[in-house]
Amino acid sequence: MILGLFGILLSLALLITLAYRGMSIIIAAPLCALVAMLFSGAPVLVNYTDTFMPALADFVAQYFPLFLTGAIFGKLMTVSGYATDLATVITRWVGSKRAMLATVLTTALLTYGGISVFVVVFVMFPLARELFRQAGIPRRLIPGAIAHGMLTFTMTALPGSPQVQNIIPGQAFETNTFAAPGAGILGGTVIFILGMLWLERRKRSLSAAGEAFPDPTDAERRAVAAAARTQSAGPGAAVSSSQPPRTAAQPDADQAPALTPPNHLVPFIPILLVFVINFGCTVLLFPAMDWDYLGDYETSLGERSGVWAVLCAMLGAILSILLLNIRNLRRILSEVTQGAKDSLMPIFNTASEVGYGAVIASLAAFAIIRDGIFGISENALVTSAVSTSTIAGVTGSASGGMTIALNALGDDLKAMAADQGITMEAMHRITAMASGGLDSMPHNGAVITLLLVCGMTHRESYKDVGVVSLVIPVLVTAALIPLVLAVGAF
Template sequence: MTLALLGILLSLALLITLAYRGHSVIAVAPLAATVAVIMSGAPLLASYTQIFMPALGGFMAAFFPLFLVGAIFGRLMTVSGYAQDLAGWISGLLGPRFAILVTVLATALLTYGGVSAWVVVFTIFPIATALFAEADIPRRLMPAAIALGIFTFATAALPGSPQIHNTIPTKFFGTNTFAAPGLGVLGAVLVFGLGMLWLDRRQKQLAAAGESFSDPTLAELEEDATRRGNGTTPAPATQVDPDEPASDGAARTPAATLTAVRSTSTAPAQPAPGAAAGLLGLSPVLAIVLVNALCTYVVLPNLDFGYLADEKFGGTTVEALTGVWSVTVAMLAGIALVFVLRVAAWKTYVKAITEGARNAVLPVFNTASEVGYGAVIASLAVFAVVRDGMFGISDNPVVVSAVSTSGISGLTGSASGGLTITLQTFGEQLAQMATDQGIPMELMHRVTAMASTGFDSLPHNGAIITLLLVCGLSHREAYKDIFVVTVIVPVVGLLAVMGLGLAVGTF
């Protein structure tokens, strides 16, 4: 028993370490699972082909449509210029004086519209750079401002968010993406408010200490030292599309991506988009929110889906599918609107669909591999001890769900991965406990979704590493503020929603 438990701990350490060092989770997850399987004495090949792969495939079968339409929509928003117009319009309305607020609002709005984190980062970075430079705000605060808008309230707290983190719980609790709207809005406002208070306080602290935007980063100091040591000057940077592969077909290296982003950020400033351009960029986002609500509350509930009870359709109900179906249809509506708004660019948009589809593959495989890893760990006999420990924390399913989701998301460094592992492992028991105790499933949904966006943002989180890379900053320079706004603040928001939900119910 002790050896098996040690195997799980070693496998988690291996998963975290290799993921942190940039290795693909697609390869790392089965490797880490192998360590746990061998040390527990379970059959190795059967664990891979009969447990890991079915779990991986099950996740992809359920959620790949969301990854696909989300990636396509994000790519279309980029190539059409609508994402940039929207962010630029907001920055023009508020101005550089509110650089941090503009950055948070713009990223949150794009995130709530379903645009992927990767696309949002590259869209916002040049705009945030210009705003921070004009307001003379130290660059070390930029990653935290972007992270607050992407990884917290807009992802899992705001009702109706089409992000995968707000959709996964619908499959397990029979809810929809608008679950517990009042609690979700209150949680979002709290997280946003506390995050902004921290960033505003830090801005004043750094200004008082004499820090400014022009202060060189550690990466720039290292580059300068290397250049002086070699007696050379750097070659001029060329602008490239960070979404495109390198000319040899290989993945673009971090250095090449950083060079591309820096060259974009130092390009001559462009006039802020006008209201017409900004509203045009906003329209696909609004379309997604509106269609999602219509499908959830009007269209799907009033259509006859009795045929879903047939075994060939999985013997299910429309209530179990509403979360995924509504978001998928809403994203398709957003995609269609992008085409309609600028029909003349259809050839470019068709190409963007192919690029977006390609961009969907790696994220869904990464998350699915983590799900497969979790399924293998859950299948081990020793996991009963872990499960009992989780359920021994409390007899309240809301508390158990929050703690287990937060913990597993933190260990895996993935909100969606930790959320899925938790619900696939404990979901049925949690739902039954909630039913027995009269706890609304909407509360379970909102708490579980919000719990995934806290400890997932520890230093080994791939999205955090990417964000720092894009901003040209190190963990030492910027992670303190990221930690506060993406870990501490969301946990405070989660506790508030839990306490209020358990005290007065959902609303």
């Protein structure tokens, strides 16, 4: 048993290391599961085919439509120019000098509007880059501003968020995405305010130290990139050192989005539709319908309403973009295929982590970890938050960690909550918020992607990403638990 426990811990450490070094989780997760199985003496082949793969497939089967529609929606918002127009309108409202706030609000709108966090990164960076350049804000703060808008209050706290992190708890607790709206709004508001205070403080500090948009590190970065291009091009190759390195998602300076004021608020229509349709299906339409036939499918409205409502909302938003751009329908439709392709890597990364978690949970040594988690507190709300946050931190994934935790402990947590008089709505909201904290460790896939797209290193920008998306959400969630226990879900 001790050797098996060591194997689990070793596999976790290996998973973190491989993810941090950039290995795809699709490969790293089964390799790390293999390490745990070998130390536990568990049969390898049957665990892979009968434990790892079914868990992976089940996650894909449940959530692929959400990842697919979210990625397509994000692509259509980009090619239609609506994402740029949103940034322009918001910048006009808050003022060009508040580019930081404009970036956070635009990112938050896109995330709350249903675009997957993995897609929002690519949508937002060109916009944020231009906003920060015009305002002279240090470039190293771009990842922190985008992370604050997409990985915090809009992802897990605000009621009705169509992100998968707010849908997964509904599958376990038979709740919907609007569970505990008061607690979610309160927690989300505090997270937003504290995050903005930190980012503004950092902006003043860096500006006082002489940093502007062309960070002092840019010169060094250009020199390194130029040397690399020279080496790869071969002797005698002419390479200009005046151009900074770019990622695939990073346009040339002369290709930066032109933030000219739009003459309408049409871009807000698809975002608004996501909320309206999601709310309407959840609160009005679905409860009024007859779902007796669901018993034939061994499911219930409580288990599926969250997914179905968000799926209807995303389809409605996509249809609205197509109708609003009917004159350019052929060009718009040509991007749907690319949007579909963009959904594959994020969902299979997460599903592979879920498969890894299923293997770990099946090992005999996992009982020690399980008992240790339940020994932390006798309160269901605290236990759910701690287990979800811990596993999300280890795997570097909010959705993956929460799925693993709820698959392994969900039934016990429901029973504990029922015995203690804790509502499932409270369990939903706290569990969702707890997933969005420690998940933002340096090896988190979204964090790595964010820094890569922005052309920043962990050393340059992770401090701000970590504070706004890890430290603040963890502290706010911890402070919210006793309030919910005292007054109940609200």
